[in-house]
Amino acid sequence: MVRILRNTKSAAVNPLKSSQPLGAAFAFLGVDGAMPLFHGSQGCTSFALVLFVRHFKEAIPLQTTAMDEVNTILGGADHLEEAILNLKIRTKPKLIGVCTTALVETRGEDCASDIANVKLKHVEELAGTEVVLANTPDFDGAIEDGWAKAVAAMIEGITRSGARTRQPKKIAILPGCNLTVADVEHLRDMVESFGLKPIILPDVSGSLDGTVPDRWVTTTYGGTSVEEIRELGTAAQCIVIGEHMRHPAKMLHGLTGVPYVVLQSLTGLKAVDRFVSVLSAVSGAAVPTRVRRRRAQLQDALLDGHFHFGGKKIAIAAEPDQLYQLATFFAGMGSKIAAAVTTTDMSKILEKVPAEWVQIGDLGDLEALAAGADLLVTHSHGRQASQRLGIPLMRVGFPIFDRLGSQHKLTILYQGTRDLIFEVANIFQANQHAPTPEALDSFRKREMPDELRSSPLTRH
Amino acid sequence: MTPLSAKIQDVFDEPACDKNRSKDAKARKEGCSKPLTPGAAAGGCAFDGAKIVLQPITDVAHLVHAPLACEGNSWDNRGAASSGPTLWRTSFTTDLTELDVVMGQGERKLFKAIRQIKETYAPPAIFVYSTCVTALIGDDIDAVCRRAAEKFGLAVVPINAPGLAGSKNLGNKLAAEALLDHVIGMVEPDDAGPYDINILGEFNLSGEFWLVKPLLDRLGIRVRACIPGDARYIDVASAHRARAAMMVCSSALINLARKMEERWDIPFFEGSFYGITDTSEALRKLAELLVRKGADAEILDRTDTLIAEQEAIAWKKLEAYRRRLQGKRVLLNTGGVKSWSVVHALMEIGMEIVGTSVKKSTVEDKERIKRILKDENHVFEQMAARDLYAMLSEGKADIMLSGGRTQFIALKAKTPWLDINQERQHPYAGYDGMVELVRQIDLAIHNPIWGQVREPAPWDCQPAVKDDLASTKNGTGTVNALDEFAGATAQRLGER
Numbered sequence: 025m026v027r028i029l030r031n032t033k034s035a036a037v038n039p040l041k042s043s044q045p046l047g048a049a050f051a052f053l054g055v056d057g058a059m060p061l062f063h064g065s066q067g068c069t070s071f072a073l074v075l076f077v078r079h080f081k082e083a084i085p086l087q088t089t090a091m092d093e094v095n096t097i098l099g100g101a102d103h104l105e106e107a108i109l110n111l112k113i114r115t116k117p118k119l120i121g122v123c124t125t126a127l128v129e130t131r132g133e134d135c136a137s138d139i140a141n142v143k144l145k146h147v148e149e150l151a152g153t154e155v156v157l158a159n160t161p162d163f164d165g166a167i168e169d170g171w172a173k174a175v176a177a178m179i180e181g182i183t184r185s186g187a188r189t190r191q192p193k194k195i196a197i198l199p200g201c202n203l204t205v206a207d208v209e210h211l212r213d214m215v216e217s218f219g220l221k222p223i224i225l226p227d228v229s230g231s232l233d234g235t236v237p238d239r240w241v242t243t244t245y246g247g248t249s250v251e252e253i254r255e256l257g258t259a260a261q262c263i264v265i266g267e268h269m270r271h272p273a274k275m276l277h278g279l280t281g282v283p284y285v286v287l288q289s290l291t292g293l294k295a296v297d298r299f300v301s302v303l304s305a306v307s308g309a310a311v312p313t314r315v316r317r318r319r320a321q322l323q324d325a326l327l328d329g330h331f332h333f334g335g336k337k338i339a340i341a342a343e344p345d346q347l348y349q350l351a352t353f354f355a356g357m358g359s360k361i362a363a364a365v366t367t368t369d370m371s372k373i374l375e376k377v378p379a380e381w382v383q384i385g386d387l388g389d390l391e392a393l394a395a396g397a398d399l400l401v402t403h404s405h406g407r408q409a410s411q412r413l414g415i416p417l418m419r420v421g422f423p424i425f426d427r428l429g430s431q432h433k434l435t436i437l438y439q440g441t442r443d444l445i446f447e448v449a450n451i452f453q454a455n456q457h458a459p460t461p462e463a464l465d466s467f468r469k470r471e472m473p474d475e476l477r478s479s480p481l482t483r484h
Numbered sequence: 485m486t487p488l489s490a491k492i493q494d495v496f497d498e499p500a501c502d503k504n505r506s507k508d509a510k511a512r513k514e515g516c517s518k519p520l521t522p523g524a525a526a527g528g529c530a531f532d533g534a535k536i537v538l539q540p541i542t543d544v545a546h547l548v549h550a551p552l553a554c555e556g557n558s559w560d561n562r563g564a565a566s567s568g569p570t571l572w573r574t575s576f577t578t579d580l581t582e583l584d585v586v587m588g589q590g591e592r593k594l595f596k597a598i599r600q601i602k603e604t605y606a607p608p609a610i611f612v613y614s615t616c617v618t619a620l621i622g623d624d625i626d627a628v629c630r631r632a633a634e635k636f637g638l639a640v641v642p643i644n645a646p647g648l649a650g651s652k653n654l655g656n657k658l659a660a661e662a663l664l665d666h667v668i669g670m671v672e673p674d675d676a677g678p679y680d681i682n683i684l685g686e687f688n689l690s691g692e693f694w695l696v697k698p699l700l701d702r703l704g705i706r707v708r709a710c711i712p713g714d715a716r717y718i719d720v721a722s723a724h725r726a727r728a729a730m731m732v733c734s735s736a737l738i739n740l741a742r743k744m745e746e747r748w749d750i751p752f753f754e755g756s757f758y759g760i761t762d763t764s765e766a767l768r769k770l771a772e773l774l775v776r777k778g779a780d781a782e783i784l785d786r787t788d789t790l791i792a793e794q795e796a797i798a799w800k801k802l803e804a805y806r807r808r809l810q811g812k813r814v815l816l817n818t819g820g821v822k823s824w825s826v827v828h829a830l831m832e833i834g835m836e837i838v839g840t841s842v843k844k845s846t847v848e849d850k851e852r853i854k855r856i857l858k859d860e861n862h863v864f865e866q867m868a869a870r871d872l873y874a875m876l877s878e879g880k881a882d883i884m885l886s887g888g889r890t891q892f893i894a895l896k897a898k899t900p901w902l903d904i905n906q907e908r909q910h911p912y913a914g915y916d917g918m919v920e921l922v923r924q925i926d927l928a929i930h931n932p933i934w935g936q937v938r939e940p941a942p943w944d945c946q947p948a949v950k951d952d953l954a955s956t957k958n959g960t961g962t963v964n965a966l967d968e969f970a971g972a973t974a975q976r977l978g979e980r
Contacts, residue, residue: 293936301942311943319941326933327895331909334927358931459565459691459911465698466916 027381028369037388038405040341041367042422044160045123046072047170048177049086050201050422052121054226055178056247059117063089063104063135064125065096068162078425080232085243087111091127100128101138108142112153115242118250119182121174122157129161154250156181166367167422168268168343171201175225176272178253185279188257195306196259196282197224198273200266202346202421203290205233205431207440211265211290214300214437217315218307223252223259232431257282261306263299265290266345267373288373289349290436291444292356293322299437318438326357329445332452333357339394340364341387341402342421344371349435350401350420351377353444363393365402399451416455418448488619488644495657500742529647531615532558533655534662537736538611538643539572540564540687540712541720545607547576549594549625550615551585554647563908565691567714571607580617590623598632598640608717609639609667619646639717641666653736660740663711663720668744671721673708678779680708681770682729682750685737686757688713692911696757699794699914703787705770711737724748728773730755730766751776757913759826760798764791798915802833805922810834812929815881817841817872817890818904829918830925838862838881873897883929898938900928 049060049072062069069088076084089107091100104122111120124135139157143150158174165173175198195215199208208229215222230246237245257280264273264286273284285302289295296319304311336359340350347366355361361379369384383389387402391409394400400410403421410417424430433447434440462468528536531554539546539562548555559575566572578597584590598610610632614625625642633640645658681700686693693713700707709715709723724744729752731741741752751773755766771779771787813836816827827837839862840853853863867875869890876884876897884894887905894901902924904912912921 294939297939297942304943311941316941323937324895326937327898330931330933331928334931335923356932356936358927358933459694461567461691461694461697464691464694464911464916466695467698467702 026375026377026379028374029381029383029385030369031384031389033385033388036386038386038391038408040365040386040390040402040405041166041343042075043068043072043162044165044167044170044173045125045158045162046075047165047167047172047201048121048123048158048160048174049170050076050167050228051171051174051178051226052119052123053084053231053244054228054247055119055121055253056230056244056249057116057118058121058231058244058247059085059087059111059115059119059242060121060123061087061089061107061111062123062125063091063100063107063133064127065091068125068127075423075425079423080234080431081428082232082234085115096127096131100131100133101141104135104138105142105145108139108155109146109149112150117153117243119178120153120155121177122155123160123170123174124158125160126162129159129163135159154182165370166343167201168266168345169368169370171226172268172271175269176275178225179256179272179276179279182250182253183256183276183279184254185257187281188255190260190282191221191258192260193219193221193307194259195220195222196256196262196276197222198262198264198269198276198284199224199226200269200345202266202343202349202435203228204433204435205229206434207290207436209233210434210437210439214315215303217312218303218309220303220307223256224248225253225256228431234431256280261285263287263302267348267371268345288345288376289352291349291353291441293319293326293438293441294356295352296322296437296441315438318442322438322442325442325445329449330357332449333359333445335360336398336452337362337396338399338401339390339397339415341366341390341400341406343367344373346421347382348373348377351379353441354401354448357445357448362397363390365390365393399448416451418451488646488649491644491658491661492649492654495654495661495739498657498739498742500738528652528655529616530645530649530651530655530658531613531647533652533657533736534643534645534659535613535655536562536652536687537656537659537712538662540566541611541715541717542566542572543569543608543716545571545574545576545601545605545610546613547578547594547597547601547610548613548615549578549580549590549597549618549623550613551580551617552577554613554615562687563689564687564713565689565694567694569716571605574605576601585617585621588621590618590621591625591628594618594623594625594628595632598628599636602636602638607638609641611641611643611662613643614646616647619644619648639667639670639721656736657739660737660743663740664743664747667717667720669721669724669748671718673722673725676708676725677706678727678777679705679774679783680726681705681774682708682723682726682744682752683710683713683732684729684741684744684752685732686710686713690909690911692757692913692917695911695914695917696763699763699767699790700770702790703767703771703783705774705783711740724750726750727777727779728752728770730770732756757917759829760795760915760918761828762826763914763918764795767791794915798919799832801919802829802922805926806833808926808930809922811836812882812925813838813880814925815839815876815884817867817884817886826918826921829922833922835925839864839875841866869893883925885925898934900931900934902928 045062052058052060066088069086073084073086089103091103095103108120111117135157139155143155156177158177160170160173205228208224208227212222225248227248231244259282262273262276262282262284264270264284267288270286276282277284287299290299300311338354338359339362340347344366347364351361351364355378364377364379364382365385366382374382387405387409394413397415400406400415400417401420404419404424404426406417419427434443555575555577560573578593580590584593601610612625612629629640629642641662643659643662645655693710708726709719711720729741729750731752731754744750745752753769755769756762757766767787771783775781811834814830815838841864872893876894876899883900885902885904888903891901910920910924911917
């Protein structure tokens with residue numbers, strides 16, 4: 025049984041998490057023609073925007089209601105209305121995704137009714153643009169929660185409710201935020217190889233995959249279309265990837281009756297086997313030769329790679345589902361999870377993390393707990409800890425701002441697991457310490473405590 | 485007879501070699517050079533063998549006189565460790581081109597190469613290796629080395645072991661001859677003492693000799709030269725003033741040990757640092773030889789005390805693994821079991837030896853194997869890859885210990901494998917090394933990937949589930965059916 029150690033510190037030291045509205049905006053960015061809108065002060069948006077840009081190296085559409093002192097006191101509805109109308113006129117988005125921030129939530133704004141009023145008041149002006157709301161105060165949750173809330177908001181606000189005629193080959197997929205662009209692309213290929221038609225929500229592979237469009241676009245270009253979200257109820261099956269996406273799937277099921285199955289991770293041989301079995305069962309099709317080949321390649325990678333993993337101590341800091349994804353991956357290779365740090369204790373997945381305990385905390389906790397580990401696994405901000413501890417860092421999750429191409433790194437299915445094995449094994453090989461006489465001298469090792477005890481006082 | 489073929493004849497008639505001694509006069513005359521079977525030969529050439537033996541001498545520039553392949557395809561490929569100089573890992577070759585060969589520019593190029601190295605790196609010595617092509621075109625590396633040594637005032641040592649001369653083992657011995665002819669005895673040490681020893685044939689792979697050296701330090705025994713592991717040129721050049729020697733890897737440098745005994749009266753014994761009892765035995769014998777050569781006899785008691793203390797620590801550490809490894813079956817597939825004491829230690833913690841090859845073992849070795857294994861069927865001369873694969877596939881062993889060459893037979897048969905040859909990553913010598921070996925065996929056997937790779941793909945073995953699912957696909961019951969199905973799949977795979 026995993027023990028969840030609550031955070032007892034007052035000051036977060038080197039934060040691990042990014043805020044909840046950022047997660048919501050991230051999900052909206054996976055929709056075609058979308059414009060995420062932070063309802064808060066300018067800074068909320070600007071910080072999130074900068075972090076997105078540093079991570080994706082892309083122009084990111086993200087707007088703000090720019091709350092100031094006066095409307096913080098008198099109410100932000102006017103600013104929200106103005107922002108929505110301005111965005112509609114200037115960028116003609118198909119979707120405006122409103123993410124609340126701590127500022128307006130603390131004030132206690134009734135944003136839902138504000139938005140309903142705006143829609144009612146401007147029916148004609150807003151024709152062709154959906155406006156949805158995700159309540160995502162910064163003081164609660166982190167990226168995963170924001171992401172899931174945004175997806176739930178889209179399903180609730182856009183998807184046509186009621187039982188629909190099911191299209192037997194149509195599959196709705198709700199991926200967690202820990203999937204990269206490459207992951208989503210690969211996931212689609214895999215599903216299509218079974219003759220199925222996947223609707224992926226959100227689909228960051230269409231919008232954040234780093235292409236160069238032939239014109240200047242102010243909204244997202246590419247991703248799930250609003251029309252596809254509207255027709256999600258005609259899917260024969262919904263597949264959920266990551267525990268944090270269970271809630272949106274439940275909502276879809278409640279609205280339309282589409283059945284869902286939750287797969288907590290798609291990394292590791294057995295997890296992928298399970299997914300492939302589901303696809304095979306849903307489609308009634310045999311597993312394609314190409315997929316079998318990939319499986320065999322992964323088997324070989326497991327054999328070749330395990331020498332580098334056995335007995336290694338791994339320290340991971342990540343959001344709950346990604347922590348689970350990576351911890352099970354490492355444990356499955358024979359490594360020991362020496363330290364597991366995550367952002368929130370709200371996720372049920374934490375109980376399944378293959379570690380003795382999971383610390384709710386920050387990168388300061390990781391640094392304190394990771395001494396003696398062989399590898400740090402977290403986002404780019406782990407680099408200082410890595411340097412101070414002299415332990416190599418494997419960059420995962422968000423943000424990764426000091427390496428290019430993180431979105432094109434595959435981490436799921438047979439191929440992604442194979443790539444992860446190689447990446448980790450290569451980090452270990454690149455950081456091998458040459459043996460030294462001192463390190464191998466057992467007398468020296470044994471005598472160390474005595475020397476330490478005597479030295480400070482006896483030598484004057 | 486050319487000087488090279490005379491040398492080869494000489495090293496093949498090795499009186500100190502058990503295997504050679506057990507042959508009759510006629511067989512002995514034929515030497516060890518079994519003609520290789522084209523299309524079915526494996527293993528390195530004489531150049532490879534010579535370079536393996538000499539390359540770990542760390543402050544020497546090793547210059548290979550050859551077209552690119554000999555050095556270009558083989559450099560920086562061994563895991564010996566250095567506590568200081570890194571020059572030995574820098575690769576030097578004359579990289580002969582077609583024009584050099586045709587125009588007879590080899591010797592000139594070699595001479596210039598020596599000068600370049602001397603000017604750029606200023607090493608205490610340069611070892612020059614002849615190879616097939618340069619031997620064939622008749623480059624006189626002895627003459628070039630002699631001239632260069634005079635001109636540049638440093639040791640330039642010709643190593644005459646071209647690949648076409650024979651096997652890797654022969655190359656080992658030719659390298660030893662080169663040391664005897666050109667290096668050992670060249671420098672007179674000013675600090676020779678009664679506790680000086682040589683360790684011969686120890687390569688310090690993964691730094692493993694550093695697991696042993698502290699033991700010797702404790703006893704006040706000084707390693708005059710460890711040849712070649714982590715050696716400096718000057719150590720080797722003054723090795724003739726040691727009082728005793730231990731020969732670690734017998735087949736490689738036996739001629740070196742015997743001739744040093746003949747020339748400089750340095751008695752030697754053959755021992756091993758692999759395994760607990762062998763390590764103790766080696767320490768004891770070193771002390772005995774030193775006493776025989778005039779050292780104070782009190783060292784014997786100190787040695788016994790140290791051994792008792794260290795063995796106790798090691799056995800205690802090993803005991804922790806008994807529960808996890810008891811009854812696990814080990815297949816040893818090395819050229820010849822280098823150390824019986826490894827086998828002894830593995831059996832001591834409850835592991836079972838289910839087979840071993842005796843390809844390079846002597847007659848006595850074979851007898852010993854029979855006594856330990858009881859079942860003679862488990863002893864094999866050499867197993868064909870196909871048979872080995874079949875044996876492992878059938879799950880007849882829990883782990884195979886071998887060299888890199890048979891690695892993939894084990895892995896493709898989905899069987900844990902541990903490298904106990906020269907490419908290995910971990911130090912296994914001495915008391916701590918034995919514990920490390922067992923730790924690595926434990927890690928390999930218990931790695932969770934074995935469960936994963938051995939499991940067949942779930943969709944290949946359960947048609948029943950597919951049928952079940954087909955019937956629930958249209959109804960609203962799908963959510964439960966699928967959840968149940970996926971759950972069942974996951975459960976069967978043991979994910980939760």
